[in-house]
Amino acid sequence: MTGTLLDVRGVRKVYEGHGRSVEAIRDLTFTVAKGEMVCVVGPSGAGKTTLLKCIAGLLAPTSGEVVLEGEAVAGPPPGMAVVFQEYGRSLFPWMTVRGNVELPLKQKKLPRARRVELLHQALDAVGLGDVHGAYPWQLSGGMQQRVAIARAIAYEPRILLMDEPFAAVDAQTRADLEDLVRSLWQGLGVTTLFVTHDIDEAVYLGQRVLVLSAAPTLVLDDVTVDLPAERDQLSTRSSARFAELRGHLFAQIQRAKTYHPPDPPHPPGGN
């Protein structure tokens, strides 16, 4: 590990609207080191998506800041790629698979030869070398999410954000995609922040797991996953250590559901 890549400092998010304000995130502070794979789990309604949008620069935090490679995030940073949960809504349905993967590369003004190279590498890496000309809606859900992942890695990001990317695919596909993400991460060494509501998935994928409380959200726990780097669906998931970590996190999540943080020392909005 060579230093901090992502630094989330005291991020708080309050949604204002219709005369009342909802505090989605109370205080999130954590760092992600370069090359690390960190999973974020929390009970539903834990503001996971809000957190991810704040980090991605899609949403401005009410207070606190997100620092990526020493620079405060104030809009989507160029070195970041995002894979959304709703694959069906995040791929452009009027573009072929090739068009979808290539569009961001064109925006980066990469020369054609380099674009083609990246396109082929990325699609081969996700096992979709033969569907360049297909439209996303002609593919199964799992394949669509593979296209979204290919688009993300072709972008050559320094950090990859994934927002519950496998919540909407079936269990078989999900296991395959988890292994794909693991192998891509190991192969490319790209720093990855993976948000999920699935404890098993978090333990299986991550080097570290952050546990979030229910809204207003805090980081309740930061668990190091000391499983071997080589993981597979069968032996890793049936190992004693996996069960232990899983049990620990399960208890934490149960606690997270009912945990209500004490009121902040300063009145809301008074910083």
Added chain:
Amino acid sequence: MTALLRRAARNTLAAAALPIALLALWWVFTADSDSYYLPPLSDILASVDDVWLHSGRLRTDVLPSLLRLLAGFTLAVLLGVGVGVAIGSSRRLRAFCEPVLEFLRAIPPPVLVPVLMLFAGIGNTMKVLVIVSGCVWPILLNTVEGVRAVDQVLLDTARCYGVRGPARLWHLIIRSASPQIVTGMRQGLSIGIILMVISEMFAASNGLGFSIIQFQRTFAVTEMWTGILLLGLLGFLLATAMRVFERRALNWYLGLRQTQRGGDR
């Protein structure tokens, strides 16, 4: 392949059956008509050749009409999509413009003809402006709706991947709104055909609408009927061209909808 051909043939036959039946009815019922205003269809069809082909009216009357329609329709598309994207993208602008749009839309374009004649004379400019003034509304309002409905996840995706400026406008906003835009264009085109004819009825020296009125005023009833038939045929051809364009431009949308209806995922 033969099955495909057979199906195509059956579809064509099904589509042509009713028009053929109606024409046959018309033919039979007017066969020995001695009404001055309702000549036999056989007479009408027989005079098509003389009235439109030999006289050169296709070039002197039909072509100018079509060019004016094309100019008006093209301008209406550019204006409608341009302004529609601007209004659809901004909630403020929408609140600001909506009452005025509703007011303008409610004015029947034909009543604008005398007014436009004052400003633009009785030449091509006036006729094109009349066509634009009617065509533009369905295109504009549909574009506004289409732009408003652009998916939030797609907008976020585009932001994350640095899709900005002209690329965002074309690859995201306009493509996403294209089903609604094309619907607006289809409605606009049929309004445009009507206005093409109406604008030529007021003050004109050529055109399809002008010819029909001219025939009517000189009691050339058979010729008048040929003009009406020609106008109908023209509308049909333009609608078909529109449908071909739609199928090409919205190929992805038709496929997507079919997949969603199939519900196999």
